[in-house]
Amino acid sequence: MPLKQSIQTLPEDRRYCVALSGGLDSSVLLHAVARRCSEVRAVHVHHGLSPNADQWQRHCETLCEQLGVPLDVVTVDVRKDGKGLEDAAREARYQAFIQQLQPDEILLTAHHGDDQVETLLMRLGRGSGVRGLAGMAARRPLGAGELWRPLLGVSRSELEDYARSHRLSWIEDESNDDLQFDRNFLRHRVMPTLRERWPHLVDSWGQSAALCAESEVLLEEYAREDLARLTPESADPHAAAGWVLSLPGLQGLSPARRHQVLRVWFRERGVPGLNRDRLAEVDRQLIDGREDAGACVAWEGWALRRFRQGLYLLNGTPLEAPLPSQPIPVELSGSGRVVLPGGAVLVFERDDFGGNGSRLAAGLTELSIRWRQGGERCQPEGRAHSQTLKKLLQEYALAPWWRARLPLIYSGETLVAAGDLWVCKGFSAAPGQPGYRLRWYNF
Numbered sequence: 001m002p003l004k005q006s007i008q009t010l011p012e013d014r015r016y017c018v019a020l021s022g023g024l025d026s027s028v029l030l031h032a033v034a035r036r037c038s039e040v041r042a043v044h045v046h047h048g049l050s051p052n053a054d055q056w057q058r059h060c061e062t063l064c065e066q067l068g069v070p071l072d073v074v075t076v077d078v079r080k081d082g083k084g085l086e087d088a089a090r091e092a093r094y095q096a097f098i099q100q101l102q103p104d105e106i107l108l109t110a111h112h113g114d115d116q117v118e119t120l121l122m123r124l125g126r127g128s129g130v131r132g133l134a135g136m137a138a139r140r141p142l143g144a145g146e147l148w149r150p151l152l153g154v155s156r157s158e159l160e161d162y163a164r165s166h167r168l169s170w171i172e173d174e175s176n177d178d179l180q181f182d183r184n185f186l187r188h189r190v191m192p193t194l195r196e197r198w199p200h201l202v203d204s205w206g207q208s209a210a211l212c213a214e215s216e217v218l219l220e221e222y223a224r225e226d227l228a229r230l231t232p233e234s235a236d237p238h239a240a241a242g243w244v245l246s247l248p249g250l251q252g253l254s255p256a257r258r259h260q261v262l263r264v265w266f267r268e269r270g271v272p273g274l275n276r277d278r279l280a281e282v283d284r285q286l287i288d289g290r291e292d293a294g295a296c297v298a299w300e301g302w303a304l305r306r307f308r309q310g311l312y313l314l315n316g317t318p319l320e321a322p323l324p325s326q327p328i329p330v331e332l333s334g335s336g337r338v339v340l341p342g343g344a345v346l347v348f349e350r351d352d353f354g355g356n357g358s359r360l361a362a363g364l365t366e367l368s369i370r371w372r373q374g375g376e377r378c379q380p381e382g383r384a385h386s387q388t389l390k391k392l393l394q395e396y397a398l399a400p401w402w403r404a405r406l407p408l409i410y411s412g413e414t415l416v417a418a419g420d421l422w423v424c425k426g427f428s429a430a431p432g433q434p435g436y437r438l439r440w441y442n443f
């Protein structure tokens with residue numbers, strides 16, 4: 001699409017903030033947008049990485065002055081934190097954009113058609129699916145506003161023509177020539193050959209990306225409908241709502257549809273995705289076949305496990321934190337809370353009147369929290385006989401991965417309550433007598 005036409009798609013009555021690096025692309029974008037729209041400002045992020053960084057800033061200041069566009073320069077502190085320098089700079093840049101954006105303002109970046117084709121090639125190289133091959137989105141929410149990329153249909157050579165015909169100057173990014181970076185290799189070695197053979201590839205590949213984007217929207221719509229149906233109605237109080245899906249429901253879906261549901265589920269929960277091989281492992285270990293208490297698919301601090309009718313998505317960290325070998329003493333005066341290893345919390349809520357549900361009697365001495373050692377027995381209030389803890393935990397249907405972490409409340413050497421599952425006979429508060437309601441927040 002010609003540049004002029006692309007700029008004309010921008011509604012004139014919106015407020016724009018142009019992300020101005022000082023390079024060719026964003027200098028052209030700012031020039032073209034400032035001629036069409038009245039509410040335009042620019043933001044330049046000073047990363048302080050390039051020896052020419054100050055020169056870039058000066059170029060942005062000059063250009064904005066010439067165009068009568070207000071400019072904000074934001075200096076960021078790029079922290080690598082184990083990431084590559086490029087990624088760290090991008091993250092810092094987007095944080096700065098998010099902080100800058102006013103409600104309803106639109107950030108415009110100058111990503112263009114050649115960038116889109118390079119992105120598609122890079123994603124093919126990484127084995128992406130439909131979502132990745134949709135390339136960069138033309139529009140998406142960002143902070144309090146939105147991010148739009150109006151030049152995605154425009155080729156780099158058109159931007160050069162525009163810059164020349166309007167006598168614009170720009171700064172060349174010296175790192176763009178470094179062929180160590182995949183993107184630069186594609187730009188300098190691969191794109192010229194492709195363009196020579198297929199001069200319209202920016203249009204045709206751009207179309208493929210747009211078709212993939214549309215398919216992805218559709219697939220996500222279906223997956224959201226499936227997710228709503230697969231969320232169990234009776235919530236397990238020890239599994240956070242939204243972190244468990246119906247196993248029979250998942251089993252009833254085709255593998256392709258199930259994988260899409262899992263992808264969207266992970267994304268919604270901010271959990272990193274699984275590749276195809278790992279999803280096939282989920283099918284084998286957790287969906288097909290019989291329940292196996294030890295079956296688990298784990299990745300990057302997360303885990304999927306199966307129990308009864310549910311598939312559970314769990315954060316591994318609270319489950320892996322070591323448990324102390326010594327009891328944790330509990331001092332109670334009024335309501336209180338004890339933070340347990342891994343970040344779980346046991347709350348003692350003072351309730352001196354009672355009503356429904358059992359309460360631990362007030363006035364018990366030498367209270368402490370311990371964890372299962374094996375062989376414990378007790379008699380929940382309201383039962384005729386004592387039983388092993390193992391049997392009781394099965395009966396109370398506490399998921400197996402939580403059983404070792406259930407806080408056991410002792411008075412002296414006597415077990416008086418098991419988390420918030422039950423209070424043992426002889427230690428509960430009678431109606432009207434002071435007591436504590438227990439609540440174990442394990443997630």
Ligand SMILES: Nc1ncnc2c1ncn2[C@@H]1O[C@H](COP(=O)(O)OP(=O)(O)OP(=O)(O)O)[C@@H](O)[C@H]1O
Pocket residue numbers: 018019020021025026043044045046047090093108109110111115
């Ligand atoms: N220092 C900067 N200050 C303001 N805007 C910038 C800066 N660097 C890049 N941009 C904006 O981002 C667009 C894309 O820049 P570039 O291609 O260098 O980034 P990228 O890292 O490849 O892409 P992305 O930012 O989407 O990850 C530029 O056209 C410009 O609009």
